[in-house]
Amino acid sequence: MSKQxxxxxxxxxxxxxxxxIARTIGDxxxxxxxxxxxxxxxxxxxxxxxxxxxxRSSAAAVTEFLRSxxxxxxxxxxxxxxxxxxxxxxxxxxxxxxxxxxxRRDLLxxxxxxxxxxxxxxxxxxxxxxxxxxxxxxxxxxxLCGSGKPPCCxxxxxxxxxxxxxxxxxx
Amino acid sequence: MRVGIRVSDPLVLESVxxxxxxxxxxxxxxxxxxxxxxxxxxxxxRNVRHFCVLYGDHTRLCRTERIEDILxxxxxxxxxxxxxxxQDRLFIHAGAVSxxxxxxxxxxxxxxxxxxxxxxxxKSGAAYYSDDFAxxxxxxYLHPYPRDLSVRTQCNGFERIRPEExxxxxxxxxxxxxxxxxxxxxxxRWGPSPVSRGQGMLRLLENTxxxxxxxxxxxxxxxxxxxxxxxHQGWRGEKEQTVRAVLNYLDGRSLT
Numbered sequence: 148m149s150k151q152x153x154x155x156x157x158x159x160x161x162x163x164x165x166x167x168i169a170r171t172i173g174d175x176x177x178x179x180x181x182x183x184x185x186x187x188x189x190x191x192x193x194x195x196x197x198x199x200x201x202x203r204s205s206a207a208a209v210t211e212f213l214r215s216x217x218x219x220x221x222x223x224x225x226x227x228x229x230x231x232x233x234x235x236x237x238x239x240x241x242x243x244x245x246x247x248x249x250x251r252r253d254l255l256x257x258x259x260x261x262x263x264x265x266x267x268x269x270x271x272x273x274x275x276x277x278x279x280x281x282x283x284x285x286x287x288x289x290x291l292c293g294s295g296k297p298p299c300c301x302x303x304x305x306x307x308x309x310x311x312x313x314x315x316x317x318x
Numbered sequence: 319m320r321v322g323i324r325v326s327d328p329l330v331l332e333s334v335x336x337x338x339x340x341x342x343x344x345x346x347x348x349x350x351x352x353x354x355x356x357x358x359x360x361x362x363x364r365n366v367r368h369f370c371v372l373y374g375d376h377t378r379l380c381r382t383e384r385i386e387d388i389l390x391x392x393x394x395x396x397x398x399x400x401x402x403x404x405q406d407r408l409f410i411h412a413g414a415v416s417x418x419x420x421x422x423x424x425x426x427x428x429x430x431x432x433x434x435x436x437x438x439x440x441k442s443g444a445a446y447y448s449d450d451f452a453x454x455x456x457x458x459y460l461h462p463y464p465r466d467l468s469v470r471t472q473c474n475g476f477e478r479i480r481p482e483e484x485x486x487x488x489x490x491x492x493x494x495x496x497x498x499x500x501x502x503x504x505x506x507r508w509g510p511s512p513v514s515r516g517q518g519m520l521r522l523l524e525n526t527x528x529x530x531x532x533x534x535x536x537x538x539x540x541x542x543x544x545x546x547x548x549x550h551q552g553w554r555g556e557k558e559q560t561v562r563a564v565l566n567y568l569d570g571r572s573l574t
Contacts, residue, residue: 168533168534168537170538172514172541175515175517176516177516179533186529189516190516271517275523275533278527279398
C-alpha cells in the first residue's frame with residue numbers, strides 16, 4: 148500500500164454494525180431494530196456488506212471483502228451503499244467531517260444517483276405496528292391509502308408517490 | 319396465560335365462556351394477566367336505555383345495548399391479548415386452511431378480505447385452521463385456532479358462521495407450505511408473482527402482534543415456518559377466481 152493510500156485509508160469514514168437482531172434466510176439477511184421496531188430485509192450483496200462491518204470497517208476494507216464474490220465492485224459504490232445503510236439506521240458511521248474533501252462530496256452526490264443502478268443493492272424496511280394495530284385496519288408501509296382505504300398505521304403517513312397515494316414512513 | 323372474567327349477571331357467564339378459545343382450563347388464581355368485567359343491567363325499566371359495558375382491566379372497551387356486541391368485542395380483545403403475549407405459540411394475523419397435503423396461510427389485518435377467502439376455500443373443500451389468527455409452534459407447525467367466521471354482510475354488518483356449516487373439517491398440525499400475500503382490488507386481476515422468503519417473512523412479521531415484544535422468538539419461529547414454504551404476492555379480484563387458481567396450482571397446474 149502506497150503512502151497516499153495509507154493516508155486515504157486512515158481518513159476514510161468507518162462503518163460498524165448497529166446492535167440489531169440478525170437472521171440469515173437463504174441468501175438474504177433479516178434485521179430487526181428493537182429501538183425503532185423496524186425490520187429490514189437485505190438482499191445478498193447488501194447482507195454481505197452489513198456482515199463485513201462487524202468491526203469498524205472502511206469502505207475499502209468492505210470492498211476488498213466483497214471482491215471475492217463480486218470482483219467488479221467499485222469502492223465508491225460500496226461507500227455510497229454503506230452510507231445509505233447508515234442513514235437507514237443499519238450501521239453506525241464514524242466520520243470526521245473535516246476529512247471529507249469537496250471532491251468526495253461531489254462523488255457521493257453523483258454516485259447517489261447512479262449507485263442503485265450499478266449494483267443491485269436492495270434493502271426493504273417495514274415498521275412493525277403495535278399489537279393493537281392488528282385489531283384495527285390500518286395501512287402498513289407501502290399500502291395504498293386515501294379515499295376508501297384504511298388510514299396509515301402509526302409511524303407512517305399517506306403521501307403521493309409517483310401519482311399513487313401510499314403509506315410512507317414519517318421522517 | 320391467566321385471564322380473569324367477572325360478570326354482574328351470572329346468567330351471562332356461559333355466553334362469555336363460549337367465546338374463550340377451546341382448551342381453556344379453570345384455575346383458582348388470585349392474580350391474572352388480564353381481567354375482563356362484563357356489566358349488564360340487572361333491572362330493566364321502561365323508557366330507559368340499558369347498556370352493557372365491557373372492561374379490560376381498568377379500561378372500558380365497549381358500551382352497547384346489545385350483549386352480542388359485548389361478546390364479539392370480548393372475543394376479539396382476548397384473541398389479540400393472547401396473540402400479543404403467548405410464550406409458546408407465535409400468532410400471525412392470518413387466515414389459514416389446508417388443502418390435501420398443503421397448508422395455506424393468508425396474512426393480513428382485519429377487513430383485508432382474509433375471511434372472504436377462507437370461507438371460499440372451505441366451500442371448496444379445504445380444512446380449517448383459523449379465520450383471524452394462525453398459531454405456529456416453535457418447530458414451525460401450524461395449529462388450529464378455530465373461531466367462527468365473521469363474514470361481512472351486504473349491509474356492512476357481520477354474520478358469524480360456524481366452519482362446520484361449510485362442511486369444513488378441522489385441519490391437523492402441519493408445516494406451512496404456501497403463503498398468499500394478497501389484497502382485494504376492485505377490477506383487479508389475479509396475477510401473483512413469487513416472493514423471496516426474506517420478503518415474505520417481513521410481511522408475516524408485520525402481521526405478528528408479538529413481534530415488538532419478543533422479536534427474537536418471532537424471527538426464529540417465522541424462519542422455521544417459511545423454511546419450505548412458497549410465497550406468492552399479488553392483487554386479487556373476485557374470490558372464486560383466486561381460490562380456484564390457488565387450488566389448481568397446488569394440484570399441479572399453473573397459478574394464474
